[in-house]
Amino acid sequence: MSKHRDITCQLLVIGAGMAGMAASLFAARRGIDTVQVGLGGTIPFASGLLDLLGVYPVPAGQILTDPWEGMARLRRVSPAHPYTRIGNQDMQAAWRQCLGFLAEAGQPYVSQAERNMQVITPVGTVKTTYAVPHTMAAADDALVRRPPCLLVDFAGLKGFSARQIAATLGASWPDLRAVRLAVPRMQGELQPERLGRFLENGEHCRQIAATIHRRLDGARAVGLPAVVGVHRTRPNFEAMQQILGVPLFEIPTLLPSVPGLRLRETFEQHLPRLGVRAWYQHRVTAVEARRANEFRIGIGRDADGFRARTQAVILATGRFFGKGLHADRTAIRETLFDLPVDQPPQRDEWHHKDLLHPAGHAINRAGLAVDDCFRPVDVNGRRVYARLFAAGSILAHQDWVREKSGSGLAIGSAYAAVRACERLLG
Ligand SMILES: Cc1cc2nc3c(=O)[nH]c(=O)nc-3n(C[C@H](O)[C@H](O)[C@H](O)COP(=O)(O)OP(=O)(O)OC[C@H]3O[C@@H](n4cnc5c(N)ncnc54)[C@H](O)[C@@H]3O)c2cc1C
Incomplete structure (x- = not known):
């Protein structure tokens, strides 16, 4: 019954x-x-x-x-x-x-109302869309201005290569560098969701931001895979942004995606x-x-x-x-x-x-x-x-x-x- x-x-x-x-x-x-x-x-x-x-x-x-x-x-x-x-x-x-x-x-989106926005895809192409998670908004401006930019990926993260994105976009964006970071205490193959849940922890995000900061070397913008937390994205992203001192943006990963979750x-x-x-x-x-x-x-x-x-x-x-x-x-x-x-x-x-x-x-x-x-x-x-x-x-x-x-x-x-x-x- x-x-x-x-x-x-x-x-x-x-x-x-x-x-x-x-x-x-x-x-x-x-x-x-x-x-x-x-x-x-x-x-x-x-x-x-x-x-x-x-x-x-x-x-x-x-x-x-x-x-x-x-x-x-x-x-x-x-x-x-x-x-x-x-x-x-x-x-x-x-x-x-x-x-x-x-x-x-607590998951704000950004749109320009009158026009579409642009984001970088995990294969290094550009996608046109209408509204993006606030964590991706800075990519729109970076794609217009193309400043010196550091693309970050994480060892073991499936289907996401900063080096490949930089190679694809590099012809039209000269000062684009890629760096791969190890995630403390995370080994083996990483699905975006697992990393997203790990980065729910603000301290983990701050540590990663500090590591990226040491590798900036003149970069005026930073892109990283979309894994900065599932629920605590906003405070964690803002903390990382503050440590870096330059515009930060997430790049969509392969699916299932953390922004979708x-x-x-x-x-x-x-x-x-x-x-x-x-x-x-x-x-x-x-x-x-x-x-x-x-x-x-x-x-x-x-x-x-x-x-x-x-x-x-x-x-x-x-x-x-x-x-x-x-x-x-x-x-x-x-x-x-x-x-x-x-x-x-x-x-x-x-x-x-x-x-x-x-x-x-x-x-x-x-x-x-x-x-x-x-x-x-x-x-x-x-x-x-x-x-x-x-x-x-x-x-x-x-x-x-x-x-x-x-x-x-x-x-x-x-x-x-x-x-x-x-x-x-x-
Ligand atoms: C791979 C992929 C990538 C995408 N990328 C984008 C993108 O970049 N931008 C974008 O705007 N959109 C994207 N979309 C599309 C976006 O998700 C759409 O908004 C969506 O497909 C439309 O959703 P829907 O609610 O009509 O159908 P669905 O999302 O298919 O939902 C159907 C729902 O009905 C339920 N259902 C079916 N039968 C029953 C039943 N008998 N009882 C109860 N529930 C039932 C299903 O379980 C499900 O919950 C993407 C979709 C896919 C699949």
């Missing part, structure tokens, strides 16, 4: 990726009685950078300095793209609320404080639509199941990786409500013959088509349920990987769905 009693709520958010977290945040801020259910989403597998729109048009691979100008162009030619249903005002309000929440929770753990700890009743590591096992305004949702973990009665649902279950969509031999299906999935009519149209074709593959644009309230619709454009909404990467007519729009899509569509939901709840 379940140890949990059945529960009731106004809104049930399914998913704990960026879209589910953002939807729960926006709903809690509007005073909607919200339950969230979701297994760990893709957040730790992401870099922790928050993209809005980095590339448009996709086939031309044009990197955008101004994401808002790119969105205006996108809306003119792609009426079905989710961004066409979200106005700039709502998008800006969504980002303000999301970044405000992260700052209050910081994001996930921040949401998981702080959303319940805003009143969200969260069931992380639980999954929705059954759904049943009763009358126009009631869903019965089965929630479970192992044999431990219970039911929720809710007036509305936001489906933020992601794509194939998140398990919101499933592809069998003939078709792509939505896994919980068996909603109509907008997809090419034939399986052999899923992929372009050229694997690396710049326009991408049709399968990546398959997903749930929605109305202006972000409610899934059928092939005739009729909404399926009056109070079922969808948000995030499960939506059709977008290709967030190529557009570099993952977080913007999640945050913007979650905001629009919650707004519509609030109106309908009355």
Whole structure:
């Protein structure tokens, strides 16, 4: 027998990726009685950078300095793209609320509002994104000014080589040096998370900063892998910055990343404080639509199941990786409500013959088509349920990987769905 009693709520958010977290945040801020259910989403597998729109048009691979100008162009030619249903005002309000929440929770992000920012990647290329953890903000300026700079890595840290980054960037950044440091008491192969938890300790960070300081040799900026703590990042980073006396920036590592973990753990700890009743590591096992305004949702973990009665649902279950969509031999299906999935009519149209074709593959644009309230619709454009909404990467007519729009899509569509939901709840 379940140890949990059945529960009731106004809104049930399914998913704990960026879209589910953002939807729960926006709903809690509007005073909607919200339950969230979701297994760990893709957040730790992401870099922790928050993209809005980095590339448009996709086939031309044009990197955008101004994401808002790119969105205006996108809306003119792609009426079905989710961004066409979200106005700039709502998008800006969504980002303000999301970044405000992260700052209050002790993991501030920096964005330039009107333009994209740039960071260095672990392979030494430059990535365009919209908002970066405060620990990466100084890279944007360093990439413009290119001062003498010291890149640091740590012996044993998997998949991160300061020397390789310096070699790749060196042609356009002459005074870039690399140094490898041993981490006291840490031996063997190091995953970013293990090092991140070790550097939760402020004393460890101060020791490392003092060692780097002795190696500065005229460097006017320092870059190091993104491992400065998981929860105590801000004070530890500031202490290191003070010891060094020159701008310091983190560089994303391979995945799963510490900035991704910081994001996930921040949401998981702080959303319940805003009143969200969260069931992380639980999954929705059954759904049943009763009358126009009631869903019965089965929630479970192992044999431990219970039911929720809710007036509305936001489906933020992601794509194939998140398990919101499933592809069998003939078709792509939505896994919980068996909603109509907008997809090419034939399986052999899923992929372009050229694997690396710049326009991408049709399968990546398959997903749930929605109305202006972000409610899934059928092939005739009729909404399926009056109070079922969808948000995030499960939506059709977008290709967030190529557009570099993952977080913007999640945050913007979650905001629009919650707004519509609030109106309908009355
Ligand atoms: C490798 C990688 C790198 C990325 N890099 C970036 C980046 O640099 N910048 C950026 O902005 N974005 C990046 N993203 C994308 C970013 O994480 C997106 O915001 C995200 O993919 C959209 O998330 P989502 O919430 O729609 O889906 P997901 O993150 O896939 O989450 C889906 C959620 O639904 C849950 N779920 C599914 N079925 C059930 C069920 N039956 N019951 C309960 N829960 C269920 C899953 O467990 C999961 O919690 C990256 C993603 C990946 C995978």
